Amino acid sequence: MAFTSMQEQLFYSILLPIVLVLLAVPLHFIVKNNKNKNPYIPTEWPLVGMLPGMIANRHNFHDFAAAMLVAAGHNFEVRGPPASSMRFFTTSDPENVRHIFTTNFDNYPKGEDFADVFGVLAGTIFAADAEAWRRQRARIHHVLTRPELVSSMERSCHDKVATRLGAVACTRGEHRHGVRHGGLVGCLLSPDMLPMLLAGALDTLMEVALYRHSMPAFCWKLMKRLNVGGERKYAEAEALLRMFVGERIAGRIAGDDSLVTTVDILSYYIDDPEFRDDAGEPTDFFIRTIVNFMVALRDPMSSALPWLVYNLATHRHAMSAIRDELAPIAARKSAGAGRDMIIFEPEDTKHLAYHKAALFESLRLYPIGPIERKEAAADDVLPSGHTVRAGDTMLVSVYGMGRLVDVWGDDCRDYRPERWLTFKNGDGNYKVRHVPSYKFMSFNTGPRSCLGKKVAVATITPVVATLLWNFDVEVMAGHVVEPKLSVVMQMKNGFLVKVKKRHEIPTI
Ligand code: HEM
Numbered sequence: 444m445a446f447t448s449m450q451e452q453l454f455y456s457i458l459l460p461i462v463l464v465l466l467a468v469p470l471h472f473i474v475k476n477n478k479n480k481n482p483y484i485p486t487e488w489p490l491v492g493m494l495p496g497m498i499a500n501r502h503n504f505h506d507f508a509a510a511m512l513v514a515a516g517h518n519f520e521v522r523g524p525p526a527s528s529m530r531f532f533t534t535s536d537p538e539n540v541r542h543i544f545t546t547n548f549d550n551y552p553k554g555e556d557f558a559d560v561f562g563v564l565a566g567t568i569f570a571a572d573a574e575a576w577r578r579q580r581a582r583i584h585h586v587l588t589r590p591e592l593v594s595s596m597e598r599s600c601h602d603k604v605a606t607r608l609g610a611v612a613c614t615r616g617e618h619r620h621g622v623r624h625g626g627l628v629g630c631l632l633s634p635d636m637l638p639m640l641l642a643g644a645l646d647t648l649m650e651v652a653l654y655r656h657s658m659p660a661f662c663w664k665l666m667k668r669l670n671v672g673g674e675r676k677y678a679e680a681e682a683l684l685r686m687f688v689g690e691r692i693a694g695r696i697a698g699d700d701s702l703v704t705t706v707d708i709l710s711y712y713i714d715d716p717e718f719r720d721d722a723g724e725p726t727d728f729f730i731r732t733i734v735n736f737m738v739a740l741r742d743p744m745s746s747a748l749p750w751l752v753y754n755l756a757t758h759r760h761a762m763s764a765i766r767d768e769l770a771p772i773a774a775r776k777s778a779g780a781g782r783d784m785i786i787f788e789p790e791d792t793k794h795l796a797y798h799k800a801a802l803f804e805s806l807r808l809y810p811i812g813p814i815e816r817k818e819a820a821a822d823d824v825l826p827s828g829h830t831v832r833a834g835d836t837m838l839v840s841v842y843g844m845g846r847l848v849d850v851w852g853d854d855c856r857d858y859r860p861e862r863w864l865t866f867k868n869g870d871g872n873y874k875v876r877h878v879p880s881y882k883f884m885s886f887n888t889g890p891r892s893c894l895g896k897k898v899a900v901a902t903i904t905p906v907v908a909t910l911l912w913n914f915d916v917e918v919m920a921g922h923v924v925e926p927k928l929s930v931v932m933q934m935k936n937g938f939l940v941k942v943k944k945r946h947e948i949p950t951i
Pocket residue numbers: 568569580583587739740743744747806811812815816884885886887890891892893894895896898899
């Protein structure tokens with residue numbers, strides 16, 4: 444079709460300039476951004492900001508964030524669509540971390556957006572700030588330091604190891620264990636084995652939280668309103684957990700003792716009027732507090748152990764060092780006993796430096812919480828010189844911090860427990876080197892650091908000792924182990940292992 448001269452005039456005088464201007468804007472940004480461009484630095488596009496780069500790298504979020512921060516010199520501002528309030532100051536710089544988490548702690552609460560992201564956990568210690576957090580921390584500290592609770596956790600681990608591994612030890616040959624929500628390895632540490640459905644619901648909370656972290660809030664809130672995609676799964680998971688916890692509490696209030704679990708957190712709350720309404724019913728906060736305990740007790744323990752076993756199984760020198768450290772204790776324990784298996788207790792392993800180093804090294808590379816989030820309450824200047832504005836979201840890549848060449852050396856990507864060892868007073872015994880927690884963030888740092896670190900070390904080390912002394916553990920051929928897309932460092936494809944009783948265990 445030929446243009447009439449009138450149409451031609453219109454095209455050249457009005458439409459063409461408009462089209463050229465519209466094309467020029469993105470072209471200008473493409474050319475500007477691609478000059479000296481590092482592939483790990485996301486491009487900032489008109490209208491959508493850096494969102495496309497973030498979405499494109501979502502499948503590999505933790506490695507991408509770590510690489511982005513190295514490329515940017517450890518600090519980088521991620522900006523979303525200009526019309527949204529999405530602006531994240533991301534960092535893996537230990538001095539900035541110390542400032543945010545300790546020196547200027549009061550200026551960096553978790554914030555309301557954090558509580559929104561974690562939905563059902565809002566208001567609990569994990570998401571609370573200021574006085575509400577302080578009160579809960581004091582109370583939980585009191586609960587977690589009760590000797591009867593610590594010993595019930597230790598006993599629960601011992602019993603599980605004895606029954607589950609004992610059953611494997613009594614049979615001959617090789618066993619294959621598929622692990623999805625913790626399985627053989629993970630469940631050895633979970634205080635009480637959760638039904639698969641509930642474990643899956645807890646996983647969903649953490650997976651959706653990561654996705655919410657990396658989206659402008661209006662996007663996921665719209666999806667939540669429409670009840671679609673991950674948000675629908677989240678709503679179902681939350682409903683299931685609330686129903687489970689609600690029924691347990693109601694049962695306990697009605698005096699049903701069959702619901703008392705090995706590690707009985709409920710008993711510390713059940714009679715407290717603060718957690719019951721006027722009609723004596725459990726408050727919503729009570730339910731959320733118990734869901735929070737389910738997360739706090741299951742996730743770290745059932746994630747830490749599979750990663751530790753994976754690292755030891757794939758690094759034979761470390762596995763041998765673990766067994767060398769156990770040999771004298773095993774010799775003592777086996778004398779006079781007549782069992783298929785030697786079971787190590789917290790008392791046996793608490794002084795074993797290599798065991799602790801192996802755990803810390805595993806948590807360095809695979810921190811249970813790979814990102815930490817805070818919000819700036821007021822304008823501030825970070826030690827790196829960057830300016831922070833009130834309301835900015837601060838994201839710390841704990842995963843990236845465990846891979847900093849400046850802190851851990853050129854071999855920072857290797858699993859090498861030896862990096863943690865140092866000689867004690869020249870007496871020939873190893874001790875574990877102290878690394879300040881603002882550099883080794885796996886148990887968090889500052890006033891909000893983990894309240895369960897001691898219990899965690901005391902329960903994980905005897906379990907791993909018992910497993911590896913009695914069995915050879917091999918990762919199943921062809922099985923790919925990689926992190927899941929979640930705020931908790933879990934294994935994406937589960938953990939498939941071959942477990943075989945060791946023949947060379949000293950017999951009695
Ligand atoms: C290897 C095991 C564990 C690791 C790596 C770990 C790590 C962490 C981390 C990173 C945080 C900070 C979470 C955040 O605020 O974003 C935390 C907080 C916490 N952890 Fe652990 N944890 C472990 C085991 C435990 C255990 C066994 C308990 C309880 C017995 C526990 C109790 C807590 C509590 C109560 C907090 C909240 C502290 C606060 O906000 O003031 N943790 N833990």
